[in-house]
Amino acid sequence: xxxxxxxxxxxxxxxxxxxxxxxxxxxxxxxxxxxxxxxxxxxxxxxxxxxxxxxxxxxxxxxxxxxxxxxxxxxxxxxxxxxxxxxxxxxxxxxxxxxxxxxxxxxxxxxxxxxxxxxxxxxxxx
Amino acid sequence: xxxxxxxxxxxxxxxxxxxxxxxxxxxxxxxxxxxxxxxxxxxxxxxxxxxxxxxxxxxxxxxxxxxxxxxxxxxxxxxxxxxxxxxxxxxxxxxxxxxxxxxxxxxxxxxxxxxxxxxxxxxxxxxxxxxxxxxxxxxxxxxxxxxxxxxxxxxxxxxxxxxxxxxxxxxxxxxxxxxxxxxxxxxxxxxxxxxxxxxxxxxxxxxxxxxxxxxxxxxxxxxxxxxxxxxxxxxxxxxxxxxxxxxxxxxxxxxxxxxxxxxxxxxxxxxxxxxxxxxxxxxxxxxxxxxxxxxxxxxxxxxxxxxxxxxxxxxxxxxxxxxxxxxxxxxxxxxxxxxxxxxxxxxxxxxxxxxxxxxxxxxxxxxxxxx
Numbered sequence: 001x002x003x004x005x006x007x008x009x010x011x012x013x014x015x016x017x018x019x020x021x022x023x024x025x026x027x028x029x030x031x032x033x034x035x036x037x038x039x040x041x042x043x044x045x046x047x048x049x050x051x052x053x054x055x056x057x058x059x060x061x062x063x064x065x066x067x068x069x070x071x072x073x074x075x076x077x078x079x080x081x082x083x084x085x086x087x088x089x090x091x092x093x094x095x096x097x098x099x100x101x102x103x104x105x106x107x108x109x110x111x112x113x114x115x116x117x118x119x120x121x122x123x124x125x126x
Numbered sequence: 127x128x129x130x131x132x133x134x135x136x137x138x139x140x141x142x143x144x145x146x147x148x149x150x151x152x153x154x155x156x157x158x159x160x161x162x163x164x165x166x167x168x169x170x171x172x173x174x175x176x177x178x179x180x181x182x183x184x185x186x187x188x189x190x191x192x193x194x195x196x197x198x199x200x201x202x203x204x205x206x207x208x209x210x211x212x213x214x215x216x217x218x219x220x221x222x223x224x225x226x227x228x229x230x231x232x233x234x235x236x237x238x239x240x241x242x243x244x245x246x247x248x249x250x251x252x253x254x255x256x257x258x259x260x261x262x263x264x265x266x267x268x269x270x271x272x273x274x275x276x277x278x279x280x281x282x283x284x285x286x287x288x289x290x291x292x293x294x295x296x297x298x299x300x301x302x303x304x305x306x307x308x309x310x311x312x313x314x315x316x317x318x319x320x321x322x323x324x325x326x327x328x329x330x331x332x333x334x335x336x337x338x339x340x341x342x343x344x345x346x347x348x349x350x351x352x353x354x355x356x357x358x359x360x361x362x363x364x365x366x367x368x369x370x371x372x373x374x375x376x377x378x379x380x381x382x383x384x385x386x387x388x389x390x391x392x393x394x395x396x397x398x399x400x401x402x403x404x405x406x407x408x409x410x411x412x413x414x415x416x417x418x419x420x421x422x423x424x425x426x427x428x429x430x431x432x433x434x435x436x437x438x439x440x441x442x443x444x445x446x447x448x449x450x451x452x453x454x455x456x457x458x459x460x461x462x463x464x465x466x467x468x469x470x471x472x473x474x475x476x477x478x479x480x481x482x483x484x485x486x487x488x489x490x491x492x493x494x495x496x497x
Binding site: 013014015016017019022023025026029030033034036037040048052053055056059060063064066067068069073074076077080081083084085087088091092095096099103106 | 166173186221484495
């Protein structure tokens, strides 16, 4: 919006967000926070995680678009930031697709390193 | 000191009318855009950084849904929700600070930055209460998990009736509060108004920590215990009766037997996850103070808390980093550096701060609202 104003050193490229909009977004965010807590008690079965994630994504979008000024930002910045979500989706998605291959070792979590000690004891007694 | 250097340096480059434009930029706009792209790239790295933990969360929740269900009884929705709203409010004041800096409203910037910093501090105070309460109950990471329904470490033992862990966590904020206040008063007395204002504001920020901790502590003291702790423990215990008998059987073995059995059973242990923990059971045998020997499945609830501590801990580190960056902004605001063609730093730190908020927006339902 402010992009096309003037050129040169004295151009004002600042785009102050409307005060009312910022306050309205905050009110919406608080409302959605309350909604997500309330929705936690609804009998949604295994669907509840998706409802919670949908609400969180709406909240995150509001923060990104208005508070972070993405709505008025340059295209390159939006592409750069948006690409991170693409890579996160790929990362988590591909890891989940492959999970059956390491599920058994994963279930031991950090204590699985313990048998290494007994291995050491065993070899030293030989 | 640095300000006069800056002014001088830029005067040399013939840009005295725009004191903060580095000489390698054509104009304020170019400098702003370059910085903005830089901070967006940084935020991308931050998201990818956190995504590793989100990935761990998804995988472990996927393979251990019952652990995540049990664990959620130990997390307080009210404290988590209150902290969410505190962070959202700090995001609002941060956005207002950015707006004010774009309009060149010096005092509005200062007030909004101060509120943002106090909110950050309140958040950490509440978090400290949550952490210390869990540590008191032995709710630790996977390797040290010792929650058995009864407090592991009596909270009312010391003379303040406050958890030792909470006192330890509060040492650094207390020192900073006193030091900032003392420096502020000295500057005030010696007539250095800007530095006096800065340090007194920093001490107000640190006071926010104690406000948050106090509010959290009062809430923890008055809230009914029925919906928390005891009843979830029973559920865990009932679910795992068969496992318990298994553990006792293990406990009767002398140590050498244990090792041999373990050496022979490593493959088995890997698949079942039950027998490999000989180190743990040995500890349980020798440690008489442990009131109830935890079953393997009970101890596995620690998997959730390992992830919980990593995610919220890393987030808290980001909050602390944000507070430091905000302090720097506050100092520059007090010096009146922002103008409609130079407000980049406020905008950049603001973006970082909103990202910290954004990550919490996802952490809150994922960690606190599990069914």
